[in-house]
Amino acid sequence: MTSLLIVDDHPVVRDGLRGMFAGSAEFEVLGEAADGVEAVRLAAELRPDVVLMDLRMPGGDGVTAIRALKASGSTSRVLVLTTFDTDTDVLPAIEAGATGYLLKDTPREELFRAVRSAARGEAALSPAVAGRLMGQLRREPAAEPLSQRELEVLGLVATGHSNREAARVLFISEATVKTHLLHIYAKLGVNDRAAAVGEAFTRGLLKP
Known part of the structure; x- marks a missing residue:
């Protein structure tokens, strides 16, 4: 209940x-x-x-x-x-x-x-x-770089962490992780986690 x-x-x-x-x-x-x-x-x-x-x-x-x-x-x-x-x-x-x-x-x-x-x-x-x-979020400038926290969130997502796990690692709330992800999607021009990770590797923001 x-x-x-x-x-x-x-x-x-x-x-x-x-x-x-x-x-x-x-x-x-x-x-x-x-x-x-x-x-x-x-x-x-x-x-x-x-x-x-x-x-x-x-x-x-x-x-x-x-x-x-x-x-x-x-x-x-x-x-x-x-x-x-x-x-x-x-x-x-x-x-x-x-x-x-x-x-x-x-x-x-x-x-x-x-x-x-x-x-x-x-x-x-x-x-x-x-x-x-x-x-x-998409009205933000397209050229705006990802913040250090957004890169940390994206790095954890890329290694398979769930929102809850990322929140635990970074000592922030799960809702804050979701907000960071929405900002990341808008800045990278994508719509989901997989596309964000792929675009980040393409741009060199993440390293294999």
Whole structure:
């Protein structure tokens, strides 16, 4: 059973989500929070597997709460569930440490799948959000070189490390590894890990 903490400043939304998850034997809702500050407190107390996090909330926004959770060493995965998919919302949430990012019009079964994926530490992005994120990253200058950290991530990927293993070696979060990979794809003009490694060897960024 996957345990949840629901964070949203609208009581109707919290009630709807609680009812949705309560109808499945797979999930247990441990609590609810109306803002980011309360979310951080309850996450420390309840230790849910997944925190369903809204972003724009009075009294404590979601991105600040995500950063606070990561800084505190929380093992709870954060799955953003929001109405907003603008550039100023998506990337800061991912960089702060969110495992996934969904919009509130996501169908019930897709939301359930995303929560399961988040609980396993796997990325869960709605198609619209993934497209916007890639579009934003691709607007970076094509000639921009890879940073030292990006080269380290790419080197580990080239030797067969998973995102989780790379995160452990570099002492960073798995979400940060994913963000570095997205930057790498954009800078190299590729779409996946294998292509990134191949392009890096072609450019001499990695040595056999």
